[in-house]
Amino acid sequence: MDRKTYQQRRDFLVSLGQALHKFGTPSFRIENHMLNVCRALELDGYFLVSPTLLTVVLWIPGENKKHNYHIRVKPGDLDLGSLAKTDKLVDDVISGNCEIGEAATKLKDIQNEPPPYSVKTTWFAFGLTSGAFAMLVGQNWSEVWVSSVAGLIVFGVILLVERFASSGEALDPLVALVAALFGGFASYWFPEINVPLVVLSGIIVFIPGLSITLALKDLAARHLISGTSRFMDSMLCLCKLYFGSALGSALVKLVWVKPVMEPVVTIPDWMDIVAVPLLSLSLIIVFKNRLRDTPWGLLCCFLAYGGALFGSQYLGEGMGPFLGALIVGIYSNIWSRATGMSSLIILLHGVVLLVPGSKAYIGLDKVINNGVAFVDLPQIGVQTFMMFMSILAGLIFARMIFPAKKSL
Structure with a gap:
């Protein structure tokens, strides 16, 4: 040579x-x-x-x-x-x-290359992601609409930070702070909303559930330096997000304290059928997928969600994601073999519906705000831990049962 x-x-x-x-x-x-x-x-x-x-x-x-x-x-x-x-x-x-x-x-x-989608399209996707997530986990339509607006405001903060800040270190707590301020003051006009859920939905794109899963996958593959670094970065990101939301909630309470209300349930269970594709479509834009890969990404999301529901019913909530991860892992590897492309292109769309990053955030909120003793933290986190391990095990078993030809 x-x-x-x-x-x-x-x-x-x-x-x-x-x-x-x-x-x-x-x-x-x-x-x-x-x-x-x-x-x-x-x-x-x-x-x-x-x-x-x-x-x-x-x-x-x-x-x-x-x-x-x-x-x-x-x-x-x-x-x-x-x-x-x-x-x-x-x-x-x-x-x-x-x-x-x-x-x-x-x-x-x-x-x-410039981003494949315009700023306006991405802005809309952020609002749609927050609204669709609220539709999946929320109880009334007010939470969906307020969460959608919170997502739009969060993206506006991202644009301002990119334009005026020399460093993005403060982005995570800042978006959580703004979402908490907006959610707290919005509850004055919409007292039926669950403010913490609105805040979580508004910053759902920042919740590091997917990055924690990838960090654990690195560790499982014995890539210890990368896995440890990625895991610690994800946990720090989670803490920064929580600090921002806690600060925003404290500032709102200086002005007005929301009265305790009984939850209002207006979203029927069958709306999950609408929320899942909406969330999937928004993630196509957030993840910058090509349009030609959209149908396969949507199918991967449905398989993940359906597999997790079925698994939760028969294996328990903590083990439910195992079946969803197993199904999407095998499906993405089959797709990779058929198309000659990396399985990651569609796999991550299914995994992101399984990752319990929001549960980790909610558990941290319970410890801080609800007077839960820190000695009870292992009991609070055990379900979240089991869900992460279930996803990881499902992906590993999928690679064993039907491995992809490509290493990427």
């Missing part, structure tokens, strides 16, 4: 690692996929990926000289549309349909 060819393949692999990390791919999948691509390009190497560091070591088989690259990266956000394009580009390179130099240029273009 001549020097120029090696440099082109080296640069492509390093850029590929950065791109996959930027698009929110779990660390263990990045490492496995890059190793397979590396060998397909007739190189050898090993890779270490963490939320903030990408380490690449490459060498030509049969030679002793190794080249090390250490790249400081920022934690990535989910961009499943760009991930799908990158996956297709890698397939073209390996099959010989795209030259390595051209592929490197296309990879940079994918990373620099």
Whole structure:
């Protein structure tokens, strides 16, 4: 292999690692996929990926000289549309349909592409996500409408922070603070609403249930550095969100204390059939999926929700998500084999309906606000823990029963 060819393949692999990390791919999948691509390009190497560091070591088989690259990266956000394009580009390179130099240029273009959906569309998606979640867990229509407005306000805060703040460190507590202020004052005109539920629905996109699940998946795959870092970051995010909502509630109480009311139930149970596809459609925009993948993502959400309900009925609420995760894991792997694309593109849509991040938030609220003793915290968290473990076990068993061909 001549020097120029090696440099082109080296640069492509390093850029590929950065791109996959930027698009929110779990660390263990990045490492496995890059190793397979590396060998397909007739190189050898090993890779270490963490939320903030990408380490690449490459060498030509049969030679002793190794080249090390250490790249400081920022934690990535989910961009499943760009991930799908990158996956297709890698397939073209390996099959010989795209030259390595051209592929490197296309990879940079994918990373620099503007968001697939406009600001207005994404803004609407945030409101729809909050409203659909409130429809699933709430009791009356007032909670749905107020939650939808809270989601719209939260996205407005995101735009302001991106425009005027040099750092996004304060974003998590700030959006929770604004949602709590809005929910508290909205209860003056809509006293029948459950304010904590409205706050949770307004910031549901920020609740780190999915990131906790991915962190546990990293740990289960023995990627200890990445899994531990991701888990601690998720827990800190949860605490920041709770602090912001607690501060907002305290500020509201300085002005007005909501009277205690009996819950008003006006949402029929069958509305779940409407709420699930609405939540799924909104997540298509939030996760930046391609429109062509929308039907498969919607089906994955229905399978996850139906499997979890069926499992909860026969296995118990804590074990119910196991069946949902098992079904969506097998389904996404079948889809991956049929289309030749990464199973992540649709899998995460099902997993996000199973993750109990909101239960962790609610449990923390009970401990702080309802006078629950901290010695009772294990009992409060045991169901949440079992649900996380159930999801993790379901995904692991799905990979054993029907593994996907692709490592990504």
